[in-house]
Amino acid sequence: MEDRADFADVDRGFVAAFPEKLYSDEGDLLRDARMLDYVADDTPAPDSVNPSLWRQSQLIKREGLYKVVEGLYQVRLSANITIVDAPDGLVVIDFGTDVGLAKAGLELFRRETGNDKPVVAAIYTHTHFDHYGGIKGIVDEADVASGKIPIIAPGTVESFNKHAIGENVITGNAMSRRMAYTFGLLLPHCDCGVVTGGIGSEDDGFRTKFSYIPPTDPITRTGETRTLGGWTFEFLYAPDTEAPEEMHIWIPAIKALTCAENANHTMHNIQTIRGARTRDARNFARYLDETLVRWGEEAEVHYGPHTWPVWGNESVVAFLESQRDLYKYIHDQALRLANQGLTPLEAAEIVELPDALGKKWFNRYYHGGLHHNVRAVFHKELGFWDGDPATIMPLLPEDHARRHVDLIGRDRILQEGRAAIEGGDYRWAVQVLHHLVFADREDTEGKNLQADAYEQLGYQAEVPQYRAIFLTAAQELREGVRTEGGIHTDSLDTILAMPVDLLFDFVGVHVDGAKAADVDIRIDFTFADSGGDWTMWVRNGVLNARPGHAEDAQLTVKGPKGALAGLLLAPGRAAEAVERHGLVTEGDMAVLTALAAVVETFDPHFPIATP
Structure with a gap:
């Protein structure tokens, strides 16, 4: 606790704060900084908060515009927006969760710096919604379509779209409900409730308007470069790490490096509790080490998409080496114990970080937790079964x-x-x-x-997600399931951006297999705006689809993708959709009634702590 270096670093380069209350152009409240006033500076942790988490919350609540180094600024919110002031224009890296917040962040930058250079490029570091959700607050979709502004992202365009959209839509209802628990979205803002999310302030209460524009310029191999705004950007492709598609970025002109969310002022998740694919801890370490080999001797600053930067070559190298060893330690010790016959839970109770790692503040448990990360390594490498015969069919x-x-x-x-x-x-x-x-x-x-x-x-709890889960469970037990609050990741933009095959996958998980076991539904679709014919059928309780039309379709429907998506997800309102959107149909409309009878609507407020 006597180590106060982070408190100097977190304020370094401060330019200006946001107003206490920030509103969208429509007059909606986007954030209220006063919501975290109780997390006061130089105030000891109350009995209701772990002292380590309280310290991190005092740091992470600081927001506004910061100058990192000459030519590099960050708008710090629950997720950072990084603005590279290159000679010939602005390059924006990551966009936060919300259109209004992103727009306000760029406006704050322009107002405080007097910089009116155009945005010439956009970069997504990875496939998570809190890094692309605000894109339309900064970038005009028409400028992307015309080629004026490229959107650079890791992985092929198809892969990025499928991971970014699929994670947030296919399992969106379950993930959104679990996020309400893990991020404390249903809890009061007080020292007995939310005290930041550890990696972000959460003072926006997740009042989010997600947007999405698919990337146009993919990075698929390490060493690729782009000239953006007159500066060279070099990329290290790091798939299957903190996200399925992720990359590190090096800007040699200013000796600035980011490892995206593979290096943070916190231990990250090998398995997110909100629900996402299990990650590869070994890959975290592998790509951090490759980054050190490539740029470790030159890097003078590391800036991340969350939290505050690390300055000075010696500090940057020490930070990245320690984070590398953190994930390698978790991976190796979990599998060492697995090979001795221990179960995931038994291993999680045994593994402790050595002081060389565990007594670094940036390795503490403010987003991921050691206990569940050890278990996640088992899950990644050995699957869901813990090896105890009593648990294979409990x-x-x-x-x-x-x-x-x-x-x-x-x-x-x-x-x-x-x-x-x-x-x-x-x-x-x-x-x-x-x-x-x-x-x-x-x-x-x-x-x-x-x-x-x-x-x-x-x-x-030191882990803020554990804290939020436990306190929200207590709330549900006492008050019942609450229907207000929460977050929905399946926004209109993400549904419209879905590749057509993913759209049919999304509809498929809504089909009640038992009800659909004996139906025979065959429908052809023509997506008039995106081009392409598809055929869909439901037999044996399963929805399948493939490109092209079928000769035996009972119904053919033609229209724009958005209207057809609405028809598929709400077939019970087919007549309304046909009239409103001018859909062209040919064949037996009763087929849509049959589809409506087997397609479920998900309850976004299902119980978690109670039966």
Whole structure:
């Protein structure tokens, strides 16, 4: 705690703050900086917050415009927007989550610097929505379509689109609901609730208007360069790391480096708790080491898409070496223990970071957590089964809980839960009381007691996502499922940007297989604006699609992609869609009624802490 170097670095280069309240052009509140006033500077951590997380929150709440080095600025919000002031124009790297916030960030830069150079290029460092969501606040889609502004991104255009859109749409409902838990979107802003997300301030409350423009200029191999705004940009392609498609960027003119989210002022996730594909910890280390080999002797600053920069060659090298070794240590120790026969949970309870890594603030658990990252390595390399025969086909939680309650008795479980809480044994209290909650959803006494235990686990947690999960679980147990708040990642822009095959995959996960087991639905589609004919059929409970038309289609529908997407996702409103969008149909419209009968609408507020 006596190491205060980060507090000097986080304020370095400060130019200007945003107004306390920031509104969109439509008058909607985008962010309110006062929401985090309780995370005060030089105030000791309250009893309800882990001191390490409190320290990180004091740092991460700082926002506004910062000059990193000559020619490089960052607009710091929950995710950073980096502006490269190249000789012939601005190159913008990453765009945050929201159109209005991105627009306000560029306006703040222009107002404070007097810089009116045009934006000449856009760069996505990786496929996560908080780095492309604000693109339309800075870049005009027409300028991209005309070729005036390239959008540079890692991986092929098809691959980037599929990973960026697929992750946020195909499993979007589940991910959005889990994000409400992991990011504390349902919790109050106070020292008993949200105290930042550790890697971002969260003072926008995720009031987000996502946008998306597909990339136009792919980076598919290390060593590729682009001349943008008169400066050379060199890229290191780093797939299957923090995102399925990711890259590092070197700007030799200003000796500035970013490793995207493969290097942060925090341990990152090998497996996100919100839900995404498990990552390769070994690749984190591999590409960080390759970066050190390429540019380690020259780099004078490392700037990231979250948190604050690292200045000075010695510090940059030490930072990247330590982060490299952090991920390699997690990977190697997890698999060492796996090869000794330990299960993921047993390994997670054993692995501890050596002081050389664990006592670096930037390796602490402000986004990822060591406990679940160790388990994630098992999942990546060995799959979902933990190796215990008793867990290959376990009972369902409610059945398991009822049998425990019948065996042990409700009163005995309540007694044990109270004793565990009084003794500070909160993990045991949560587990033993879980049986009461899942055996009888009306057991208010059991739910309230388990909520007490979850709350104390939340107050103790260093990982902000653990904190948010525990505190939101307590909230659900006491108050029931809340329907306000939350976030939806399947925005109109992302649905419209879907490749057609991905659109049909999205519809396919809405099909109730049992209901569709005996139907026979055959529909041809012509996407009038994007070009291309497709045929779709539902048989054996499965929706399939392929390019081209079929001779035996029962119905043919022609129209723009957006209208056809709406028809597919809400076939029960087919007549309205046909009339509103002027869709051209030929054949039996009753087929859409049959489709509507087997297509589900997802509940965005399903329970998590209760049955």
